[in-house]
Amino acid sequence: MTRLEQGIQYMQEGKWEEAAKLFTEEIEENPSNPIGYVNFANLLDAIGDYERSIAFYEKALELDPKLAAAYYGLGNLLYQQEKFESARAMFELAMQNGLHNSDLYFMLGFTYVELGNDRLALPYLQRAVELNEGDVEAVFQYGLCLARLGHVAEARPQFEKAIELDDEHADAYYNLGIVHAYAEDNGKALELFRKAVALQPDHYLAGNAIRLLEQNLQ
Structure with missing residues (x-):
């Protein structure tokens, strides 16, 4: 296992200090290898040090302007900061460079x-x-x-698939309920809205939909 691979494993285990030590050693011994900077940037992002993380991604891109992983990492950071237009540009550069x-x-x-x-x-x-x-x-x-x-008809199997993958996905039940309500299948819609509320009692939209449907059914 290489030093970088070991560092990544430490990150996956939440051993931040151990990972940082290995990434630092890699950068010091191989300062022209952009992957070391990307891995350190990933670590800094994971622990919330966003400003330094951006600096390390930018350093990686100085060394390799076509490094897709660095563009992707920068895009995620910018997305977290709600800089969506800048994030979009980074994600598109990641795609253009092979990711x-x-x-x-x-x-x-x-x-x-x-x-x-x-x-x-x-x-x-x-x-x-x-x-x-x-x-x-x-x-x-x-x-x-x-x-x-x-495209409501096309949306239905996606919500059904989401529930198949996660049978506690309250929002998927709610939106599938909307699809059935749209098709005037109010009984099924009500059943799905109630399931959403059972899973998430504070689901305001589903609760409101239940009240409206119950009034209409009465």
């Missing part, structure tokens, strides 16, 4: 959602699901995006 995994497509799609552009978000969320069908949040957000764009 094509489900996490990148999800983050790029969700960034477009935050920017209020569901039309551009949709293909990225769809691709994220295609690459990782077991990612419940990607499946759910893809369904939401379809629904917001008026």
Whole structure:
């Protein structure tokens, strides 16, 4: 196991100091290797030292302007800071430089959602699901995006899949209830809204939907 691999393992175990020591040694011994800086940046991000994390990602990009992992890391940091337009640019640079995994497509799609552009978000969320069908949040957000764009019938199997992956996903039950209400299947919709509230008693939207449907059924 290399020093960097050992450091990453320490990070996964929450051994921050041990990981930092190894990454520091790697940078000191191989200052021209950008991967050391990326790993240290990841660690700093994980412990909340965002300013220094950005500096290490930028150093990695100075050494290798085509390092997709650094663009992706920067994009995540900028997203956390709600700098969505800048995050979008970083995610697109990561993609242009060869990163094509489900996490990148999800983050790029969700960034477009935050920017209020569901039309551009949709293909990225769809691709994220295609690459990782077991990612419940990607499946759910893809369904939401379809629904917001008026593709209600297409959204339904995504919400059903989200529930299949996580049978305690209150928001998926609620939104599937909306789909059934839209189809005027009020009995099924009410059942799904009640399930959402049972899982999350403070689910205001589901609670309100129950009251409205019960009034209509009476």
